[in-house]
Amino acid sequence: MSHKKVRVRFAPSPTGGLHLGGVRTVLFNYLFARQHKGDFVLRIEDTDQTRYVPGAEEYIYECLRWCGLNPDESPEVGGPFAPYRQSERKESYRQYAEQLVKSGHAYYAFDTQEELEEMRTRLKTPENPSPQYNHEVRKKMRNSITMEDAEVQDLLAKNTPHVIRINMPANIDLTFTDMVRGEVTFNTSTVDDKVLLKADGMPTYHLAVVVDDYLMKITHAFRGEEWLPSAPVHILLWKYLGWESHMPEWAHLPLILKPDGNGKLSKRDGDRLGFPVYAMNWTDPKSQELTKGFREMGFLPEAFINMLAMLGWNDGTGQEIFTLDELIEKFSIDRVHKAGAKFDFEKAKWFNHQYILHKDNETLASLFQPVLDEKGIKADLPYIVKVTALVKDRCYFVNDIWEHGFFFFERPKGYDEAAVLPKWNDDKAAFFSAWSEQLVGLTSASDVELENAFKALAAERNLKMGDVQLPFRIMLTGGKFGPPVFNIVATLGVEETRARIANGLAAFTK
RNA sequence: GCCGCGUUGGUCAAGGGGUUAAGACGCCUCCCUUUCACGGAGGAAUCACGGGUUCGAUUCCCGUACGUGGUACCA
Structure with a gap:
């Protein structure tokens, strides 16, 4: 084994x-x-x-x-x-069902849908809301157990629609070992005579799964826990078909x-x-x-x-x-x-976040590019990679790169004025004009160099960093969000930054 | 109803006769950061209940409760 x-x-x-x-x-x-x-x-x-x-x-x-x-x-x-594909294996199932009939482990049943329904409504009681076609009930139905052999042969000869049902034993305890749950026991009296072969000649899941698992030499069968109650049917089928020693080990997943x-x-x-x-x-x-x-x-x-x-x-x-x-x-x-x-x-999102954090920027950027394409935004991959590197920390999904970095691709459509206007004044406006001029000479400066220049200029004009950095951020992004300001400047480039300062200045100085 | 399976914080869960009952997500506080995240340090919060067995049960056994699945000529 x-x-x-x-x-x-x-x-x-x-x-x-x-x-x-x-x-x-x-x-x-x-x-x-x-x-x-x-x-x-x-x-x-x-x-x-x-x-x-x-x-x-x-x-x-x-x-x-x-x-x-x-x-x-x-x-x-x-x-x-x-x-x-089981539909293409249709022909192979009937013989096994017939074999079971011959050995007495299954039988023909000629009951129509209406007769079945009638039986269920007739037997239905508060104590038994779902009557089963079982070892008791089958004695009162139209099948090859209750009918004369000649009659059965006659019906069969006339191609009367019929199914083949498993003949469940009345009362035996069936125990098997599940890889997840250990020993599981069912009494056969609680399981019904499941249909094995339908009237259209197709097998039900119960027959098909056993026959195909056998034919395909399956050694371990994993399936959802919802299958556990029908496991006794399958186990009996393996036994009745004479394949017990080939039966796969079962694992019913939670x-x-x-x-x-x-x-x-x-x-x-x-x-x-x-x-x-x-x-x-x-x-x-x-x-x-x-x-x-x-x-x-x-x-x-x-x-x-x-x-x-x-x-x-x-x-x-x-x-x-x-x-x-x-x-x-x-x-x-x-x-x-x-x-x-x-x-x-929430936990699922966390997993994705972890993978985004550790995924290389190039891959992430190329996954994100279609989102930009869809919006009709043209940007080259190296630029998208830079943006991705800057914003991925706060992304749960690839698509979030847009939400956290849209301002790298389009100018702010509005500003968080409440965060700027109350403290806005002529000194600050003058500072930004001067800063914009200074930027002309800083085209190839790094984020750190930009920050130092900005700081020096602010000090020179007796402005605190805190007073000017936030307005600057808002000029560039529109709001209180995004990566460190000078990373944004370095990515956007001096020209674009100056354009945004101009727009911001116009918006704040009314 | 009957049958099966299950039950450790809000969620995912480790552990399995003697533990301060791990860890993660989420939540809260603080640090870092003149935004937000990332990162770091803390915090609140758990063995469903009742009986056994035992010197000792979260852990083993039995009940109960609750949850969940099945109860089709669906898979």
Whole structure:
């Protein structure tokens, strides 16, 4: 078992944007595979044809590319176990379902939707609000257990719509070991006769996941905790199909919850609370509704991944910033938390901030350039790099470079007059005129030289630095913000600075 | 309702029979800075409750409460 090559899979159904919990599942799969020199496969679980959403599959590929978590095998890149799209494997499932019928572990059921509904409403009581099609109920339904063999054969011969259901044992305790939770026990009496093969011939998730994990030689299965209650179905299927010794080890990952309580985080919460839930922007092809993504919000993929890794896992040392390679090296499934975690967007922002702080200015600047392009502002890269270096300290997102440095690209549209006017006087106006003249000779001065010259001039005219530096800043930026004044001057250049002094002087001297 | 899983500051969490119960985010104070950040130093704030077991439980066991997931021909 231990010498088997590790193979893991991420198996999303292409029904919309990829949720951050999904990306975390990808991450854990990926880390585990890389750490064990194994394979990471992407399998598309598109067995529900009624939920097919165009574009969702391509979106998933793009997400994984952006995150840098590329699969070794997938519908896109192929692989030795192709096809990787379950709809294309349709034909392979029926035989296994039939095999289960033959061995008595499954049966044909001919109940119509209406009959099922009727059964549920009839059996529904306050004590049992959701009646299940189980070992008791099946005795009163239309299936190959209650009907005569001849009748069943007849219905089958006439192509009567039917499903195949698992025949859950009435009362056995099923225990298995989960890598995250340890021993977990279920009694089969509490689980229903799940449909294995639908009337349209497609398998349900329950059958497909077992058959494909077997066929694709999956050794470890990671999935969200919401799957835990159906684990007994899957385990029994492995057993009934005769593959028990090949069954993967299970790991049910804790859920990511809403920040304000009450359930799993959903895309609606993002809209409601103002942060992304999907990895990238997703536009619903039907409604054209746009759901915002982390990528477009200005998250760096490394930061996004790092943040996700810490949601439910830590290495025990207190370290929080990890490169992907470090994560591959240090990740361990026994250090995955059992309890769900409320998502904290403030912490997510902090991660991105850390990555921005340590990212080189050239990369940041080129990521920022499109923002300028969009605004129709032309600036060359070296200049953007200088600006980036000056403002990145206060940026949580790449896009924030604009918010904190817009005045490097356009002149102030207005001034914080309340901060200047009350203390404005002729002496100060004269000082700035003189300073502007002096600047002509300082075209290649450094920020420090500029500051010294400014200080000397102020002293000469009996003005305190504090009295003139703030007005100067406001002339240049419009307000009480931005990097150190003389860095701004050095970046803007003498010519532009003089123009702004002139404008400021005009505005303040009314 | 039933079944499963869980519960350490507001949030993420380390720890796991004897500790001043780490650390991070956020919040607050101060220093640096004649803006704001960055950086630095501090601060407030935690073992859900009740029973056991034990010389001793935050830690182990059992209950309760609460949270969360499932209970589909969805995944």
